[in-house]
Amino acid sequence: MRVNVIYEEKFRIGPQKAFDLTMQWLSTQHKAKIKTSMPHTFIEAKQGTLMTNTGRDPNWKKKILINFYELEGNQTLIRVEATPIGRTVFRVDKLKQSWYNGLFSHLFSLLNTYATKQEKIAGPSVIQGLKIKYCSYCGKKIEETAKICPSCGVESQ
Numbered sequence: 001m002r003v004n005v006i007y008e009e010k011f012r013i014g015p016q017k018a019f020d021l022t023m024q025w026l027s028t029q030h031k032a033k034i035k036t037s038m039p040h041t042f043i044e045a046k047q048g049t050l051m052t053n054t055g056r057d058p059n060w061k062k063k064i065l066i067n068f069y070e071l072e073g074n075q076t077l078i079r080v081e082a083t084p085i086g087r088t089v090f091r092v093d094k095l096k097q098s099w100y101n102g103l104f105s106h107l108f109s110l111l112n113t114y115a116t117k118q119e120k121i122a123g124p125s126v127i128q129g130l131k132i133k134y135c136s137y138c139g140k141k142i143e144e145t146a147k148i149c150p151s152c153g154v155e156s157q
Contacts, residue, residue: 005096007080007104012115015040015068018076021114022066025107031061041068046085047103061085062099078111080104 019040032047048061069077135149
């Protein structure tokens, strides 16, 4: 049976930055080769080796298509489609879980980490009429006028 595995996730970063981070991530993956790319919209790559176990190894050779869709509010939907090359797959669920846990979760957590850091750097924002900032110690949202973080108890700077 031929398999096409799809993963999708939204991130609070623009498509250009998501594209750049994904290209950097792909360049660090074992046996990854970028075949085609259209800046901030599409990447086609191949990754892995044919000499691996069926469905248990995230390094199993695959064709990867990554699409970037710009959403409102500086958000990007990233859709990753992966298709095994040269093999028939019998355990689709194990393959999907293996690829996600072993490879694509790393990409998604990289993008999520970047988005979270950008939100913290953005500084104070307004939520329901209150100005907020982030605790310099624990990173939680606190009121701009707070002297001590209610979450960790450290004096706010």
